[in-house]
Amino acid sequence: MSHMMQPSIILLKDGTDTSQGVGQLLSNIDACYAIVDVIKTTLGPRGMDKLIHDGRRATISNDGATILKLLDVVHPAAKLLVDIAKSQDSEVGDGTTTTTILAGEFLKEAKQFIQEGVHPQLIIKAYREALRIALKRLEEIAVQIDKTDNNKTRDLLRKIARTSLSSKLIGGIESDHFSEMVVDSVLSLDDDLDIDLIGVKQVPGGSMQESFLVKGVAFKKSFSYAGFEQQPKKFISPKIITLNIELELKAEKDNAEIKLNNPEQYQSIVDAEWKIIYDKLEKIVASGAKIVLSKKAIGDLATQYFADRGLFCAGRVAEDDLLRVTKATGSKILTTVSKVNDSDLGVCGLFEERQVGNERFNIFTECAHSKTATVVLRGGAEQFIAEAERSLHDAIMVVRRTLKNTSIVAGGGAVEMDISAHLKSHARSIKGKSQLIILAFAKALEIIPRQLSENAGFDATNILNKLRKKHQDKDGVWYGVDMKTEDVADNFNNFVWEPSLIKRNALVSSIEAATLVLSVDETVKNPESEQNQHDQQRQQQMMGGMGNMR
Structure with a gap:
């Protein structure tokens, strides 16, 4: 008795685009990494800037969140990275590029496991475990600051503002002038530290040194x-x-x-x-x-x-x-x-x-x-002043965060390298696949010092080897990339300081983004929304045509 052929069931309307399975997951990872490729050269004091022109005006920026907002990303998975950068920007104010690069690197490391047939959920589970260990280590090494001495606190805030500004356009000769302004403006606020009460006014003309703070x-x-x-x-x-x-x-x-x-x-x-x-x-x-x-x-x-x-x-x-x-x-x-x-x-x-x-x-x-302050920015090109304002916003947010949460860590890739070394030694005590995945997580963290070195034109492999050696010894906790000497140095002694909250948020956000992308195995594109967009465009063109006829 011959079996009759089952008719195929049509579930979704005609024109719906569905892609699923491992191929879909890998293509989502590639899309996310394409975004990281755009943004990674902006990391650090020697990072390059991006010029984004939308047909009307040009924006020059090296702030991760600003670049991603202006790029107008349409890929649904890659949009996740844009949202993560925005959330880091609104939550902490700085570290947007770091967050995006880490998320991309975690995905890149996961890609090889997926190609070998490891189930994404295993990777997600191991990544979350690695994050838990990383955050615990971050808490252990973070240095609590004493806020009782006003002069010391002020000095510390100035150094943190300078670290934030170091990777910006105004981070060169003017960094002392601006870090002083940033600290003064934040300290003039109420206890609730409402950033909206710091006004920033742009006045084209003059030099950057002519910028001043009004208390x-x-x-x-x-x-x-x-x-x-x-x-x-x-x-x-x-x-x-x-x-x-x-x-x-x-x-x-x-x-x-x-x-x-x-x-x-x-x-x-x-x-x-x-x-x-x-x-x-x-x-x-x-x-x-x-x-x-x-x-x-x-x-x-x-x-x-x-x-x-x-x-x-x-x-x-x-x-x-x-x-x-x-x-x-x-x-x-x-x-x-x-x-x-x-x-x-x-x-x-x-x-x-x-x-x-x-x-x-x-x-x-x-x-x-006086519970408020106003920064009046001077400078040549409008784009330059606009970028200076974005840079100051980052520094102001960082100083504000430090006042609220009083623990700091060293920057320049030192924290990432320390957590990476800690995870590597921890992974040896774990059996099974998760050991390899936690090692991959540790390797992904090395992207920060590597990228800092590459952006400065240093020999990244040589610097990373030196850093790995330093972090294996227990006394080299704060060793990171030293931009001045093209070598490694104790960045805590060099006053390259950041609030530990930035690092914490960057790790949590980037793992959130990575696990979210890894947990998607199917994308369904609904044709109706595209049709609506097409109709709207047609309508606008017709209206434009009628306007011209008049």
């Missing part, structure tokens, strides 16, 4: 109205009022619709309008405030009124700048001036409007409540 608030002069030039530009110990009110005549007529029977009634309405605004202005002047700041517009009438009475005003102040002013001066943002108490006003030691490059800046300093 208070600085923001660009916004739109200026008639009468602005007559206002005083400098005050000593002025009271400050911060508003969220529009001080313009048109404000009232926008809010009402009135039908009149008699044209003479119109004048009384106009008079009422003037009375309303003059009432507001009188109350502001009567409050004793000398500086009036508002989130909304302050029109010609109000500007001239304040100028005649020796007050300074600025309208359309950005929300974050206004928030910094309230933090620094102790003022409150008011939505009505019907009753202004003295406690609602802020105060600062000195206010002045100053020329910085081509811009006029309003600068508040010597603030009693």
Whole structure:
């Protein structure tokens, strides 16, 4: 009796692309490694920068998270690495390149096992075990810092900021100048260390050395109205009022619709309008405030009124700048001036409007409540200043983290080499396949000192051999790559310091990414979403065509 052929079951709609099995896993690993290939040359003090041009503007950066954001990666597995870099950036602020490179290297090491037929779950299990041992070792070797001595703490923070800046564009001659600025800005914050209260303003022109820190608030002069030039530009110990009110005549007529029977009634309405605004202005002047700041517009009438009475005003102040002013001066943002108490006003030691490059800046300093700081960056090209801002963000985040978590480790590949040596000796006590996988994990960690050496043009094999020897001896814990002498050195004594939290987060995130990629054995591409995108593009093209016809 002949068996009838079973009809094939169609489960997914036509056009669905499915790829599965070992081939799919290997192609995902290759895609992730392609990203690492792009980013690995940016690691360390001698790392190169990437220029990414999106058709409108060019960005030059060596910050891992920034590069990955701008690359617009479409491969679904490779997107995981982008997300990991973003999470490292938001969580710790620095170490994004390290995290991405480690994740790629863990996957590369896993690839050979998969090709030999080892089940991915075995690799994942062994990797997680290796991570547990690595984190335990990291805790053992991390050095706790003493925060009781302010001068020592300050010195330590400066060294950590300098290590973070060393791999950036501004890490050369200006690193001392900027690391000082970074530490000052973070130490001027409240105990909760809210980074949003550190403003960074970019002013093209001048040299990088002309960048300065304001221990208070600085923001660009916004739109200026008639009468602005007559206002005083400098005050000593002025009271400050911060508003969220529009001080313009048109404000009232926008809010009402009135039908009149008699044209003479119109004048009384106009008079009422003037009375309303003059009432507001009188109350502001009567409050004793000398500086009036508002989130909304302050029109010609109000500007001239304040100028005649020796007050300074600025309208359309950005929300974050206004928030910094309230933090620094102790003022409150008011939505009505019907009753202004003295406690609602802020105060600062000195206010002045100053020329910085081509811009006029309003600068508040010597603030009693000063819980905020502003860095004003100068420099030639806009791209250069933008990269300087990203570099400062990394350094600020690192200093902030160090203040919150007080343990540090040496950089320059020292930690990775030590954990690698520790894992190698530990692996000897394990039987079975997991021994080989943990050894592969240990080997993957060596990519950091190797890449640092390669990016600097050193002989990586020679340096790694020296490091392996040093880390086998128990007294060489902090030996890493020395960029100055093209050799190995005790990086703890050389003050190449980083918060241990960065390393911890980098290890955890990279293993998370690697195990996630290894646990995927099938990708299903749904055609519907692609069709929708195609339709949207068609629609946009048609709309564009119609616009041209007009």
